[in-house]
Amino acid sequence: MSLPPExxxxxxxxxxxxxxxxxxxxxxxxxxxxxxxRAQVIDEFLHSSAGSSLSDALGGxxxxxxxxxxxxxxxxxxxMGGGGGGMTFTSGGGANRPLGFLRRVDPHQxxxxxxxxxxxxxxxxxxxxxPNQASNVLGELNPTTQTEVARRLAELEKISPExxxxxxxxxxxxxxxxxxxxxxxxxxGKETLLEILNQADRSTEERxxxxxxxxxxxxxxxxxxxxxxxxxxxxxxxxxxxxxxxLTDFRDLVLALKGANRExxxxxxxxxxxxxxxxxxxxxxxxxxVPWDEVKQAQQQIRNxxxxxxxxxxxxxx
Numbered sequence: 001m002s003l004p005p006e007x008x009x010x011x012x013x014x015x016x017x018x019x020x021x022x023x024x025x026x027x028x029x030x031x032x033x034x035x036x037x038r039a040q041v042i043d044e045f046l047h048s049s050a051g052s053s054l055s056d057a058l059g060g061x062x063x064x065x066x067x068x069x070x071x072x073x074x075x076x077x078x079x080m081g082g083g084g085g086g087m088t089f090t091s092g093g094g095a096n097r098p099l100g101f102l103r104r105v106d107p108h109q110x111x112x113x114x115x116x117x118x119x120x121x122x123x124x125x126x127x128x129x130x131p132n133q134a135s136n137v138l139g140e141l142n143p144t145t146q147t148e149v150a151r152r153l154a155e156l157e158k159i160s161p162e163x164x165x166x167x168x169x170x171x172x173x174x175x176x177x178x179x180x181x182x183x184x185x186x187x188x189g190k191e192t193l194l195e196i197l198n199q200a201d202r203s204t205e206e207r208x209x210x211x212x213x214x215x216x217x218x219x220x221x222x223x224x225x226x227x228x229x230x231x232x233x234x235x236x237x238x239x240x241x242x243x244x245x246x247l248t249d250f251r252d253l254v255l256a257l258k259g260a261n262r263e264x265x266x267x268x269x270x271x272x273x274x275x276x277x278x279x280x281x282x283x284x285x286x287x288x289x290v291p292w293d294e295v296k297q298a299q300q301q302i303r304n305x306x307x308x309x310x311x312x313x314x315x316x317x318x
Contacts, residue, residue: 009200017207024208025215027196028223030189098164099128101172107136113174119145123152124159124167144308147247190219194226198307202296228306228315230256230299234264236306240315241271247305254283255298258290 012020102110102125110133114122122141126134126149138146197205205227212220233241245253245268257265257280265284269277309315 008196009204012196012200012204012208017211020204020208020211024193024212025219027189027193028212028216028219030192033189097128098161099125099168099171101168101175102128103130103133105175107133108140111137111140113171113178115141115145119148120152121167122149123156124164125171126153127156127159128164142308142311143304144247144312147305190223194223194311197223197227198304202300226307226310228303228310230303230306231261231264232306233302234261234267235317237316237318238271240309240317241267243309243314244302244306245271247309248302250280252298252301254280254287255290255295256302257284258287259292259295259299 012023015023105113114125114137117125122137122145126137129137138149141149197208200208209220209224209227212223233244236244253268257268260268269281272280306315
């Protein structure tokens with residue numbers, strides 16, 4: 001639960017069926033866990049482990065985050081003399097520029113302050129960060145938000161000083177409040193498992209769900225409803241389909257439709273403008289023989305977009 005979902009998904013592939021079933025069942029049953037508890041568990045594990053490779057992989061343990069500029073993080077007195085509260089500050093300048101105070105906040109913790117904001121707001125914030133810091137924050141966003149933020153960042157033009165000042169006031173107040181209350185983002189077992197399965201390949205996902213169904217059918221059913229597949233595009237309303245197609249790469253759509261059922265393909269064609277529909281249909285028909293792995297990969301890309309939108313509550317089913 002303390003590793004990035006894509007890393008956890010890779011680890012799942014190396015485990016046996018019984019191990020996968022046992023781990024996923026325990027993860028799904030876990031209540032929200034505070035960073036302090038996670039840090040303590042990892043610290044105990046690292047001390048009991050003979051090697052140091054895992055410690056290195058986790059950035060030297062959970063006692064402090066890694067400075068994206070290189071080297072260890074340096075703790076500074078928080079703004080306005082507040083207590084540390086678990087917030088980590090990295091060494092870096094730029095405090096006098098707009099939103100400059102954010103340059104001293106660790107990227108992982110900065111993400112907790114802004115992850116629920118509108119993509120436009122996140123794009124504005126990233127534009128004022130150090131490139132390495134901004135890259136770390138962007139990399140932690142879910143795929144759908146990441147794409148939208150990147151697009152808005154690329155299209156960003158001159159921003160009103162009044163808007164920047166208002167944003168600065170809001171975020172500084174939020175930062176102070178987090179420091180005073182103690183910065184305690186929590187990990188939820190079921191949500192963590194969903195994030196891991198979203199990054200896993202199809203065989204790993206099916207293996208996990210199969211084992212979970214045997215152990216806890218109700219829990220498995222609940223998780224399955226949130227794990228939409230490519231074919232579920234035919235079960236969402238027009239507005240939802242439009243959102244998915246807007247975020248989908250045209251090449252991925254061509255490959256995905258090559259292996260799609262006729263009903264879904266025809267719905268996509270009807271939904272597009274006549275010109276785009278004709279071009280898409282011609283490209284699909286002209287594609288010829290395509291390795292099934294390429295088709296599955298393209299469908300998985302679209303599936304991930306759909307799942308991201310479902311997580312954000314943007315999808316309505318018919």
